[in-house]
Amino acid sequence: MDTKGAEGLTHLHQVSYEGVTMDTPQLKPVHDVPDIDLDDIDKLLESLSPEELEELNGDFDPDNSLLPPSQRMKNQTSKAPTGPYQRQKLLEFLEKKAKEEKDWEQNKPFVKEIRGKIYKPKEEPRSKEEEQHLETEWDDILTQASEEELVDLAAVLGFHGMLNQTQYYAGLDNVKLEGGGFQGVAKAAELIKVPDEPPNKTDVEESLKRLRDNDSKLTHLNLNNIKNISVERLIEVCDTLKTNTALETLEMASVHMTDKVAKKLAEALSENKTLKVLNVESNFISGESIVELMKAINKNQALQELRVANQKPEVLGNKVEMALVKLIGENSNLLRFGIALEYPDARVRIHEKLQENNDNLRKKRVGKD
DSSP states (O other), X not given: OOOSSOTTEEEEEEEEETTEEEEEXXXXXXXXXXXXXXXXXXXXXXXXXXXXXXXXXXXXXXXXXXXXXXXXXXXXXXXXXXXXXXXXXXXXXHHHHXXXXXXXXXXXXXXXXXXXXXXXXXXXXXOHHHHHOOOOHHHHHHHHOOHHHHHHHHHHHTOGGGSOHHHHHHHHTTOOOTTOSXXXXXXXXXXOOOOOOOOOOOOHHHHHHHHHXXXXXXXXXXXXXXXXXXXXXXXXXXXXXXXXXXXXXXXXXXXXXXXXXXXXXXXXXXXXXXXXXXXXXXXXXXXXXXXXXXXXXXXXXXXXXXXXXXXXXXXXXXXXXXXXXXXXXXXXXXXEEEOOOSOHHHHHHHHXXXXXXXXXXXXXXXXHO
């Protein structure tokens, strides 16, 4: 081995391994590196020039892996700033530069070309029912009508779900809207508030007096939504029904009626034979009290319409609903029954019984005619 080209080697050392002798170089100990005091490291760094600091930094961390990514990029220019930053001047310069430069020339001029086939939807085969459908003059009118005319027609017919409030009132007032079709752009408009219903001005005291006197002209009594009726007055109204023979319709919806009043009403219905319609919706009547009302109605079977929906205990329960099914099945005169039922079985059976009562009434009327 040539030892002249090896720098820093003192001599060759022979090593024998499994009968083979090899020469291995030995490094010369380094003695010319001076000792550095770490306390003087700051002074040494201050004495270095910026170029030497950059070189030293490159030796320690060439990729700047110790710095966050946002600080690894070197300055792209070492020019000194010419002045403070002024955004408006920069925008004016960029705009001027953009106007002075010419647009890039297109290698190929733009030509509108239609490639491929134009999509045409396939005609769906007509069913036999459509082929047998006889067209009328209304079909031709609706087919030729514009979208604005269809919007006006929907407003007149009262199709609120197809229109917004502006389109609905414009159709009623025969006012033309721009871009007011079914797929028109929605525009902001002031909401038209629906006025509240006027308060019920029925004189309760006068009505009680006429009920006691059995006034023949008082056939319809409306006490709906009168909040200030006391429980005592409601009980008096129920008591007068026992002897009254002129009243046919009694409406007492949303009057804060409780089970106490409902029991008095049930007692009156068991004796009254002239009342046809009773409305006690939106009150505080329990399911058991509704059953008591139905039992009282079945004694005379004079009532034709009973409305007891939207009570405070919303869920009646299976026991109450089955009891109502049994009681309504025994009544052959009840035609309409307003209530919200939870179980489909009770709902279907009550509907079938009411339908049967209506059919029987129609058969009697046709027989008389």
